[in-house]
Amino acid sequence: MKDVTLGQFFPGNSIVHRTDARIKLLCVIAYIVGIFLAKSAAAYALVLVATVLLALVSSIPMSTLLKSLKPLTFIIIITSIINIFWYTAPEGAVPLVEFWKIKIYAGGLMTAVYMILRIACLIVGTSVLLTYTTSPIALTDAIESLLVPLKIIKLPVHEFAMMMTIALRFIPTLIEETNKIMAAQKSRGADFSSGGLTKRAKAMIPIIIPLFISAFRRADDLAIAMECRCYRGGSGRTKMNIKKLAPTDILLPLFTAAIIAGAVLLNKFVPFNIV
Amino acid sequence: MNETIIKAEKLGYTYEGDERNVRALDGVDIEIYRGEFLCVLGQNGSGKSTLAKLFNLILTPTDGVLELFGKRIEKDITDDEIFDIRRKIGMVFQNPDNQLVATIVEEDVAFGPENIGMPPAKIRETVDAALDTVGMSEYARHSPHQLSGGQKQRVAIAGIIALSPDVIIFDESTAMLDPNGRAEVMDTIKKLKNSGTTVVLITHYMEEAAEADRVAVIDGGRKVLEGTPTEVFTEREKLIECGLAVPQATELMLKLKQKGFVDTADVLTPYEAALAIAKAAGGAR
Numbered sequence: 001m002k003d004v005t006l007g008q009f010f011p012g013n014s015i016v017h018r019t020d021a022r023i024k025l026l027c028v029i030a031y032i033v034g035i036f037l038a039k040s041a042a043a044y045a046l047v048l049v050a051t052v053l054l055a056l057v058s059s060i061p062m063s064t065l066l067k068s069l070k071p072l073t074f075i076i077i078i079t080s081i082i083n084i085f086w087y088t089a090p091e092g093a094v095p096l097v098e099f100w101k102i103k104i105y106a107g108g109l110m111t112a113v114y115m116i117l118r119i120a121c122l123i124v125g126t127s128v129l130l131t132y133t134t135s136p137i138a139l140t141d142a143i144e145s146l147l148v149p150l151k152i153i154k155l156p157v158h159e160f161a162m163m164m165t166i167a168l169r170f171i172p173t174l175i176e177e178t179n180k181i182m183a184a185q186k187s188r189g190a191d192f193s194s195g196g197l198t199k200r201a202k203a204m205i206p207i208i209i210p211l212f213i214s215a216f217r218r219a220d221d222l223a224i225a226m227e228c229r230c231y232r233g234g235s236g237r238t239k240m241n242i243k244k245l246a247p248t249d250i251l252l253p254l255f256t257a258a259i260i261a262g263a264v265l266l267n268k269f270v271p272f273n274i275v
Numbered sequence: 276m277n278e279t280i281i282k283a284e285k286l287g288y289t290y291e292g293d294e295r296n297v298r299a300l301d302g303v304d305i306e307i308y309r310g311e312f313l314c315v316l317g318q319n320g321s322g323k324s325t326l327a328k329l330f331n332l333i334l335t336p337t338d339g340v341l342e343l344f345g346k347r348i349e350k351d352i353t354d355d356e357i358f359d360i361r362r363k364i365g366m367v368f369q370n371p372d373n374q375l376v377a378t379i380v381e382e383d384v385a386f387g388p389e390n391i392g393m394p395p396a397k398i399r400e401t402v403d404a405a406l407d408t409v410g411m412s413e414y415a416r417h418s419p420h421q422l423s424g425g426q427k428q429r430v431a432i433a434g435i436i437a438l439s440p441d442v443i444i445f446d447e448s449t450a451m452l453d454p455n456g457r458a459e460v461m462d463t464i465k466k467l468k469n470s471g472t473t474v475v476l477i478t479h480y481m482e483e484a485a486e487a488d489r490v491a492v493i494d495g496g497r498k499v500l501e502g503t504p505t506e507v508f509t510e511r512e513k514l515i516e517c518g519l520a521v522p523q524a525t526e527l528m529l530k531l532k533q534k535g536f537v538d539t540a541d542v543l544t545p546y547e548a549a550l551a552i553a554k555a556a557g558g559a560r
Contacts, residue, residue, distance in 0.1 A: 218372070222376070225373060238393055
């Protein structure tokens with residue numbers, strides 16, 4: 001329980017780490033667009049190379065990145081099966097394999113491979129660009145400053161960012177608290193690890209109730225403490241650290257722009273597909 | 276005597292409950308002078324925390340007079356006026372975890388200055404100075420959950436110092452700490468006092484009260500004793516009446532005295548108590 005973190009930030013000093021979080025957030029969006037634009041084999045190859053390049057530059061270990069794909073195995077398998085077996089072949093296509101009612105076409109296999117590539121690049125790319133290389137605090141600040149225009153339509157942007165910061169701040173505290181409550185209940189004979197699902201779920205009640213009560217009490221205390229430190233919401237507030245863009249911050253946007261442009265051009269001029 | 280910055284006359288506060296009202300403070304007269312170190316002693320439920328909350332305007336008095344910096348506090352006080360007073364009267368609470376807002380120490384210390392709209396360069400300066408005062412500079416980039424209780428409480432104090440208040444109220448700020456943490460916080464408090472900040476320490480630890488310039492004892496919502504630590508500590512009977520921690524041996528002897536088994540409860544250690552009991556039991560040795 002001690003190692004639970006929100007997101008999976010790996011501190012580092014690569015160019016991806018150093019790029020302003022706001023820029024990275026925008027680049028991630030552009031990058032996702034780039035991935036979905038790819039249609040031809042060449043365009044897919046470009047996206048793949050770009051993702052591998054990003055991963056290498058960020059110096060996040062490859063094993064970690066591969067591990068991040070693990071939870072998706074199931075989805076990848078399901079989409080592959082659907083793509084392979086339910087492929088509507090064009091007129092006159094010859095199946096590669098045919099037995100009983102099942103026909104497997106080369107086109108189906110290709111679509112499956114493209115799908116796997118797309119999902120893998122999506123996960124690896126967004127983790128490398130954002131979650132693995134940006135601290136949660138930097139991310140919160142970035143979201144706040146990117147959402148500032150929404151203040152015009154009266155959206156409580158500052159309050160939203162403050163909530164995120166406080167949530168991040170209290171996660172370790174509440175985990176510690178949960179461990180304490182569990183230890184206290186165990187020492188009085190509570191059993192959390194045997195019995196069926198219902199029994200185990202019921203066993204959690206004596207943990208969840210004290211945890212909630214204490215969380216509400218903390219919230220109350222914190223609100224008073226914040227007021228005592230002159231907190232009056234977002235208006236009239238300044239910030240200690242004002243993020244200034246560095247010259248190197250231009251590199252990632254250029255890179256993602258290149259992916260988008262490359263994908264579009266390759267789709268058009270090298271529309272080569274294996275089938 | 277120095278200028279009076281906080282003045283209470285017949286100050287009262289009643290918590291309004293659904294079933295019954297609780298009279299937490301019942302006519303307290305107290306004055307706090309600039310630059311002094313005042314300790315408010317009292318057991319749980321004595322009203323000492325209510326007093327602190329009134330000084331910081333978390334609560335407004337239900338009756339009596341409260342003057343903060345020469346300004347009389349009325350029911351219709353505006354938010355801006357409360358804001359001004361809170362800049363002058365800082366408060367450090369009991370649970371260090373529940374006062375830290377940010378995920379990084381220095382960002383937390385910057386929270387107060389950011390709230391009052393200080394320019395960024397000035398905030399940087401203030402935060403560095405505040406962390407230096409509490410001796411936490413090397414932890415500036417740490418996350419609060421990596422710190423010990425005493426360290427967290429020192430960060431919370433730095434967060435208040437950064438607002439440069441005239442008075443800092445410590446509302447049982449040592450109660451949840453281990454002995455080391457308590458010593459760290461007490462050292463910081465003494466340092467603040469020496470640098471001219473007025474300190475009000477609310478506690479039930481006698482050894483902390485001994486460090487103060489002046490001690491006031493609150494019980495049942497009233498002020499029972501007031502004076503220098505030595506003056507207050509000689510009134511042992513009265514302190515015990517207020518339920519303040521006296522040594523266990525003393526407590527045992529007091530109970531025995533009440534039942535008429537011994538004639539004196541004037542002991543502090545178990546050994547003294549044993550001797551006194553042996554003597555009362557017939558002077559076997």
